[in-house]
Amino acid sequence: MAETMAPRPLPGHTWYGEGQGAFSGAALALMRRLDGLFLELAAACGAEEHVFPPFLPAGALNRIDYFGSFPHLATFPVNLERDEANLAKFSCAAVDDSERVRLTAIEAPAHVLTPSACYHFYRLFEGRRFDQPVYVTTNAQCFRREDHYAPLERQWAFAMREIVCIGLAEEVEAFLAAYRVRVDALIEKIGLPARWERATDPFFNPGSNSKYVMQQLLPVKHELVYDGRLAIGSVNFHHDHFGRAFDMQRAGVPLHSGCVAFGVERWASCIVQQFGADPARWP
Amino acid sequence: MAETMAPRPLPGHTWYGEGQGAFSGAALALMRRLDGLFLELAAACGAEEHVFPPFLPAGALNRIDYFGSFPHLATFPVNLERDEANLAKFSCAAVDDSERVRLTAIEAPAHVLTPSACYHFYRLFEGRRFDQPVYVTTNAQCFRREDHYAPLERQWAFAMREIVCIGLAEEVEAFLAAYRVRVDALIEKIGLPARWERATDPFFNPGSNSKYVMQQLLPVKHELVYDGRLAIGSVNFHHDHFGRAFDMQRAGVPLHSGCVAFGVERWASCIVQQFGADPARWP
Numbered sequence: 131m132a133e134t135m136a137p138r139p140l141p142g143h144t145w146y147g148e149g150q151g152a153f154s155g156a157a158l159a160l161m162r163r164l165d166g167l168f169l170e171l172a173a174a175c176g177a178e179e180h181v182f183p184p185f186l187p188a189g190a191l192n193r194i195d196y197f198g199s200f201p202h203l204a205t206f207p208v209n210l211e212r213d214e215a216n217l218a219k220f221s222c223a224a225v226d227d228s229e230r231v232r233l234t235a236i237e238a239p240a241h242v243l244t245p246s247a248c249y250h251f252y253r254l255f256e257g258r259r260f261d262q263p264v265y266v267t268t269n270a271q272c273f274r275r276e277d278h279y280a281p282l283e284r285q286w287a288f289a290m291r292e293i294v295c296i297g298l299a300e301e302v303e304a305f306l307a308a309y310r311v312r313v314d315a316l317i318e319k320i321g322l323p324a325r326w327e328r329a330t331d332p333f334f335n336p337g338s339n340s341k342y343v344m345q346q347l348l349p350v351k352h353e354l355v356y357d358g359r360l361a362i363g364s365v366n367f368h369h370d371h372f373g374r375a376f377d378m379q380r381a382g383v384p385l386h387s388g389c390v391a392f393g394v395e396r397w398a399s400c401i402v403q404q405f406g407a408d409p410a411r412w413p
Numbered sequence: 414m415a416e417t418m419a420p421r422p423l424p425g426h427t428w429y430g431e432g433q434g435a436f437s438g439a440a441l442a443l444m445r446r447l448d449g450l451f452l453e454l455a456a457a458c459g460a461e462e463h464v465f466p467p468f469l470p471a472g473a474l475n476r477i478d479y480f481g482s483f484p485h486l487a488t489f490p491v492n493l494e495r496d497e498a499n500l501a502k503f504s505c506a507a508v509d510d511s512e513r514v515r516l517t518a519i520e521a522p523a524h525v526l527t528p529s530a531c532y533h534f535y536r537l538f539e540g541r542r543f544d545q546p547v548y549v550t551t552n553a554q555c556f557r558r559e560d561h562y563a564p565l566e567r568q569w570a571f572a573m574r575e576i577v578c579i580g581l582a583e584e585v586e587a588f589l590a591a592y593r594v595r596v597d598a599l600i601e602k603i604g605l606p607a608r609w610e611r612a613t614d615p616f617f618n619p620g621s622n623s624k625y626v627m628q629q630l631l632p633v634k635h636e637l638v639y640d641g642r643l644a645i646g647s648v649n650f651h652h653d654h655f656g657r658a659f660d661m662q663r664a665g666v667p668l669h670s671g672c673v674a675f676g677v678e679r680w681a682s683c684i685v686q687q688f689g690a691d692p693a694r695w696p
Contacts, residue, residue, distance in 0.1 A: 144537060148524070150466030152537060158464055181441055183433030183570050184467065184554060189512030197507030201493060201500045206514055207526060208491040209558045210484060217484045217617060224480030229472030230521040231489055238513035241431070243467075243490060254427060254435060271467060271554070275492045287466050334500060 140282065140402045141409065149279040149286025156409040157398065161289070164397045165269055168291040171312050171390075172267035175305065177293050180268045182250040185241035190253050194375045196245065199333050199341060203274040205243040205286070211235040243273035247292040248389045252376040255296065260380050263297030265305070269394070282399035283360060289394040294387065296378060299369070302388040306365045309390040313354060313363060320413050322356060322400055329353040329364065357403070362396045365389070423565065423685045424692065432562040432569025439692040440681065444572070447680045448552055451574040454595050454673075455550035458588065460576050463551045465533040468524035473536050477658045479528070482616050482624060486557040488526040488569070494518040526556035530575040531672045535659040538579065543663050546580030548588070552677070565682035566643060572677040577670065579661060582652070585671040589648045592673040596637060596646060603696050605639060605683055612636040612647065640686070645679040648672070 139145075142157030153161055172179070185207055191197065197204065210220055210233070220234040244250065247270035255264070269291040276284055295305035310326065317324050329351045336342040345351055354363035366389050372378070373385035405411050422428075425440030436444055455462070468490055474480065480487065493503055493516070503517040527533065530553035538547070552574040559567055578588035593609065600607050612634045619625040628634055637646035649672050655661070656668035688694050 146466070148468070148470070150468060152463060152465045152533065154461060154463040158462065161464070178437060179441065180435060180437040181444070182435045183429070184556075185431070185433060185570065187431070187512065188508050188514045192508040192512070198504045201504040201507065202495060204493070206491045206516070207556075208489045208522070210487070212485060212558075212560070214618075221481045221484040221617060224484065225471050225475040226521070229470065229475070230523050231471045231525075233489070233521065238509070238516065239491070240513050242514075250435065273467075273490075275495075277495070287468065334504060335497075 138402050138407050140398060141407055143282070143398075145281040147279075149276070149284075151281060151285070160398050160401060160409070160412065161394055164392075164394055164401075165289070165291055167316060168269075168293075168392050168394075169267070171309070171316065172265075172291075172293045174312060175265040175293065175295070175308070177265040177267040180250070180254070180266055182244070182247070182254075182268055182270055184244055184271060186244055186249055186253065188240055188242050190256075190376075191242055191245075191249065194249075194371065195341075196242075199331070199339055200245065202334050203245060203276075203332070205273045205275055206239040207241050207243060208233070208239050209237050211237055244270050245274060246272060247290045247391070248294045248387075251294050251296070252372040252378070252387070255378050256376040258378055260296070260378065260385065262380075263295055263301040263305070265293070265295055267291070267293045282395040285395060288396075291392045291394055292389045294389045296373070296385050296387045298380065298383075299386045302367060302386045306367055306388045306390070310352075310365055313365075313390070317354070320401075322362075322404060324354050324356040324362060324400075326352045327355050329361065356396075356400045360396060360400070361393070362400055363390070363392045366391065421685050421690050423681060424690055426565070426681075428564040430562075432559070432567075434564060434568070434678075443681050443684060443692070443695065444677055447675075447677055447684075448572070448574055450599060451552075451576075451675050451677075452550070454592070454599065455548075455574075455576045457595060458548040458576065458578070458591070460548040460550040463533070463537070463549055465527070465530070465537075465551055465553055467527055467554060469527055469532055469536065471523055471525055473539075473659075474525055474528075474532065477654065478624075479525075482614070482622055483528065485617050486528060486559075486615070488556045488558055489522040490524050490526060491516070491522050492520050494520055527553050528557060529555060530573045530674070531577045531670075534577050534579070535655040535661070535670070538661050539659040541661055543579070543661065543668065545663075546578055546584040546588070548576070548578055550574070550576045565678040568678060571679075574675045574677055575672045577672045579656070579668050579670045581663065581666075582669045585650060585669045589650055589671045589673070593635075593648055596648075596673070600637070603684075605645075605687060607637050607639040607645060607683075609635045610638050612644065639679075639683045643679055643683070644676070645683055646673070646675045649674065
């Protein structure tokens with residue numbers, strides 16, 4: 131359906147046709163207003179706000195088998211080897227006729243561009259001992275390489291707001307249940323036709339991935355789907371997957387975690403598809 | 414001096430020792446307060462705010478000889494070739510013992526991670542005809558590979574707020590002169606010991622670069638230097654360099670441009686070096 135209908139453009143949004151776009155005017159105001167609503171939701175559990183840098187260490191993601199599960203989505207920040215001969219060779223003919231970079235010798239990258247906002251928290255809290263549940267939130271630029279891109283709805287780079295709980299299993303489950311109710315109230319207030327559906331992550335070779343099999347068996351991921359076609363948010367229960375991988379404990383027990391995630395550009399797209407391109411008619 | 418003195422840490426700032434860090438609490442509030450001050454300065458010329466994506470096309474930067482001037486600073490976003498055999502090979506042994514990525518076949522990149530905020534405006538306004546000066550502002554995550562990094566002061570990824578004027582030569586010169594006065598008033602209000610110095614950009618092989626020679630002959634770049642050691646801002650006059658390269662004109666004449674730039678993390682570092690780590694003592 132996304133392929134067959136021409137989406138309404140968002141005033142103030144410039145789409146570059148390469149998986150990313152720019153915002154000003156009404157589009158920028160809408161993105162900020164939406165994130166303000168998500169921050170109000172985050173305040174309901176007292177989540178502390180964090181702002182993270184764009185790269186995550188490849189070693190941290192390797193520990194949770196990110197590259198086995200999502201090698202097709204990853205983008206790596208790559209630098210040239212810094213010896214003068216290599217840089218001089220590169221600088222003489224850096225870009226080819228099709229405007230692609232002619233890399234000369236490169237350093238093996240040690241990082242990945244953030245694929246999901248909440249990974250930053252597990253890295254930040256690695257090795258920590260907690261005596262109560264932790265509630266945190268961040269809005270991170272996330273990066274996912276895709277086969278094709280569409281303005282606001284499928285981007286190489288996009289904004290993801292997450293609210294995360296790290297605690298005992300029953301604390302995380304209560305957190306996720308409370309946020310489903312809060313998100314339901316938000317979409318009712320806005321007037322967006324969206325509903326929850328069970329979902330799986332977009333694994334590489336899903337049939338041979340035990341995590342995909344687990345997601346099929348257990349209700350660990352639910353997506354909020356707009357108009358039957360576009361996931362604009364999700365709630366995710368990670369069990370103690372990150373608690374074990376990043377050694378986060380309470381009283382000697384690996385902690386559970388869960389997150390509520392909002393794709394900010396996708397919400398902006400819903401607003402303009404649902405209410406039109408005139409900002410005066412937005413809720 | 415930066416190497417010999419241990420800098421005071423900023424409460425709420427986590428330094429990852431890889432050219433980037435995370436913010437929460439007092440550090441995050443300080444970063445936002447500083448950017449709010451820069452936005453107030455931007456409002457003085459009525460600059461419209463824009464938010465840009467993280468990548469710039471390599472072709473656009475190649476047109477202004479970025480790769481001839483700064484090949485050592487560039488970071489490229491790189492993806493694996495997407496055929497299943499290549500992804501499967503990668504996913505089996507993605508990271509080596511030193512936590513570096515073992516890339517298999519990669520696509521030639523077509524982009525660069527933003528090296529300076531204002532480049533986005535020339536790309537956005539490419540081919541435009543204007544009938545009056547344009548004033549715009551953005552805060553962009555910028556990326557510069559360096560030999561070494563230091564918390565808040567020399568980062569691989571950092572926030573740069575810029576205010577840009579695109580117009581006739583005399584309009585751009587008046588804009589830059591007015592902003593030197595406004596920035597002087599700001600540092601006096603805050604109480605930061607900083608002063609303007611003529612400067613050049615960090616060119617690769619400067620002696621053989623005609624733009625470096627021009628920067629030495631003409632006063633096109635001035636940096637605001639804190640404590641005799643740290644550039645926390647700059648004003649830059651580009652003549653019609655970008656107007657010609659990106660075909661921006663008024664009445665048939667290529668436009669001039671200039672920008673005022675603030676390194677937000679460096680301002681945060683100055684505040685804590687100057688006034689101490691207790692937020693109650695910050696101005």
